[in-house]
Amino acid sequence: MVIDGIEILNRMERAVERVRERLLRVTSLLNAAGIDYAVAGGHAVAAWVSTVDEAAVRNTRDVDIVVRERDIERMRTVLEPEGYRYRHVAGLDMFLDPEGTKAREAVHLVLAHHRTEAGFELPGVEDAVQFGAYKILTLEALVRSKLIANRRKDQVHLLDMVSLGLIDETWPARFEPELGARLQALLDDPNG
Numbered sequence: 597m598v599i600d601g602i603e604i605l606n607r608m609e610r611a612v613e614r615v616r617e618r619l620l621r622v623t624s625l626l627n628a629a630g631i632d633y634a635v636a637g638g639h640a641v642a643a644w645v646s647t648v649d650e651a652a653v654r655n656t657r658d659v660d661i662v663v664r665e666r667d668i669e670r671m672r673t674v675l676e677p678e679g680y681r682y683r684h685v686a687g688l689d690m691f692l693d694p695e696g697t698k699a700r701e702a703v704h705l706v707l708a709h710h711r712t713e714a715g716f717e718l719p720g721v722e723d724a725v726q727f728g729a730y731k732i733l734t735l736e737a738l739v740r741s742k743l744i745a746n747r748r749k750d751q752v753h754l755l756d757m758v759s760l761g762l763i764d765e766t767w768p769a770r771f772e773p774e775l776g777a778r779l780q781a782l783l784d785d786p787n788g
Contacts, residue, residue: 636706641654645757654752768780
């Protein structure tokens with residue numbers, strides 16, 4: 597098998613660009629409609645990381661946006677005419693893009709102030725700051741959401757922010773004990 601290195605690099609670049617375009621297109625439509633939101637997940641991490649070291653930014657394949665549940669119908673009236681398709685699958689609300697993306701590449705909606713099964717409250721749209729053309733979660737709200745999710749990729753995102761000095765040993769005290777302990781464990785043993 598012959599691998600064309602240039603073609604592979606081009607495909608990688610196109611994949612990253614498609615996700616970036618999806619983020620910008622959706623947030624532009626939400627901005628124009630006056631719908632409150634906050635970009636979360638990997639894009640919010642990338643935004644905060646880029647303020648310190650753009651070379652440390654990781655790519656992500658989806659777009660996570662915190663929205664109020666009551667705004668989903670309004671979002672549909674704004675996004676569906678642009679070709680986005682709303683889906684509610686396995687307890688997740690999402691918009692698939694006009695190019696027919698897969699669910700893992702969609703715009704995933706995180707419901708503002710939703711309580712998780714463990715009783716943690718997710719951030720809200722008011723926990724946002726302007727970052728260029730769109731709004732992202734504040735650093736503290738983003739860290740909280742990553743501690744709540746607590747998947748391996750969330751831990752890696754937190755460790756990236758620790759390694760760049762965005763999070764330090766004073767941060768665990770900002771959160772309730774269980775979340776603070778999760779962060780302290782990462783600070784104590786970053787190689788875990």
